[in-house]
Amino acid sequence: MEYYVKSIIPILKMNYDKFTPLEKNIADFFIGNKERVDLSSKAVAERLYISEASLSRFAKKCGYRGYREFIYQYESTFVGNRESMTGNTRMILNAYQELLNKTYSMIDETQIDRISRAMDKAERVVVGGSGSSGQAAAEMEMRFMRIGVNIDSIQDGDLMRMRAVFQDARSLVFGISVSGETDSVLYLLRESHWRGAKTVLITAEKKEEFSEFCNEVVCMPSLRYLNQGNLISPQFPILVMVDILYAHYAALDKGKKELLHDDTLRALDGGKRRQPISGVK
Incomplete structure (x- = not known):
């Protein structure tokens, strides 16, 4: 697991209630995504049945200059299919590390x-x-x-x-x-x-x-x-x-x-x- 990397996921979750229904739909995709997929604005827009302009506005509302900067930050902390956990100890330690990463992103x-x-x-x-x-x-x-x-x-x-x-x-x-x-x-x-x-x-x-x-x-x-x-x-x-x-x-x-x-x-x-x-x- 990546250590102490700024992640945008806690920011999306923290501001989720302030998003419009359309923005919540976009946020849900990025929060719930567990696979490596094509994250270009065109591919995501087609997947979510929205316009690329909507993605750009969403990125700016999250504090980024545009979708390209947003997705760069997202991909830098994205972890694809993690190897399966082998026991309770590994599971708990991974959960603690995830919590520390989120704390680092929010502090x-x-x-x-x-x-x-x-x-x-x-x-x-x-x-x-x-x-x-x-x-x-x-x-x-x-x-x-x-x-x-x-x-x-x-x-x-x-x-x-x-x-x-x-x-x-x-x-x-x-x-x-x-x-x-x-x-x-x-x-x-x-x-x-x-x-x-x-x-x-x-x-x-x-x-x-x-x-x-x-x-x-x-x-x-x-x-x-x-x-x-x-x-x-x-x-x-x-x-x-x-x-x-x-x-x-x-x-x-x-x-x-x-x-x-x-x-x-x-x-x-x-x-x-x-x-x-x-x-x-």
């Missing part, structure tokens, strides 16, 4: 850098999530706490609603909802945003309404569209995003954060204290 490093710097400035950070998303929130709290972030995770829906009213301009609030439909998480973000906090939603669904109460929407791949996705932990794509955010944040004043992390290890081991760092949040 916006400029956005991650903005969020990292907002976290560095915030006096307090809150992260809320339910179910598996709540478990990922707890992991996020543990990791960032160890490098000096004043962070709390919340998994209970009622607590999310109550804690929302205490947020203000000094706060950075994360909400994790794979479906983008968890009421308590959305309430946490809406109420916190209304009270002046910066808000970040980590989700697999992209909806225009999120922009009304989220300063940033971090999109991750959906297991829905992944082969063998039902066998993959729903926490995995979330934790990948958390790891990327952690790496960017830890790179800000790296030496200081490494010392803080080492201090937590010494604390767990009951080791010798050293002079504390001043100005830690």
Whole structure:
């Protein structure tokens, strides 16, 4: 399987609901295609009973200068008939690799850098999530706490609603909802945003309404569209995003954060204290 190659398939899936019926028909072909076929504009137009101009307009709507550029990118990541999987281990590892490739295609490093710097400035950070998303929130709290972030995770829906009213301009609030439909998480973000906090939603669904109460929407791949996705932990794509955010944040004043992390290890081991760092949040 190709490693870390920019693919247009996740982009098609992410924007699928915005396509017209004709565009969805085109997208369905490229998403579902599993064979090496003639992908010239003439051949595809005849196959789909559409005009070549329609293919050109579709490519431009996807962010390309034309169909030729679109199909070049598509073919560069297209994998024909894959050799059959030989066992559960190979099947799962291939699914994880596919998920990582999709994450690579979707990640916006400029956005991650903005969020990292907002976290560095915030006096307090809150992260809320339910179910598996709540478990990922707890992991996020543990990791960032160890490098000096004043962070709390919340998994209970009622607590999310109550804690929302205490947020203000000094706060950075994360909400994790794979479906983008968890009421308590959305309430946490809406109420916190209304009270002046910066808000970040980590989700697999992209909806225009999120922009009304989220300063940033971090999109991750959906297991829905992944082969063998039902066998993959729903926490995995979330934790990948958390790891990327952690790496960017830890790179800000790296030496200081490494010392803080080492201090937590010494604390767990009951080791010798050293002079504390001043100005830690």
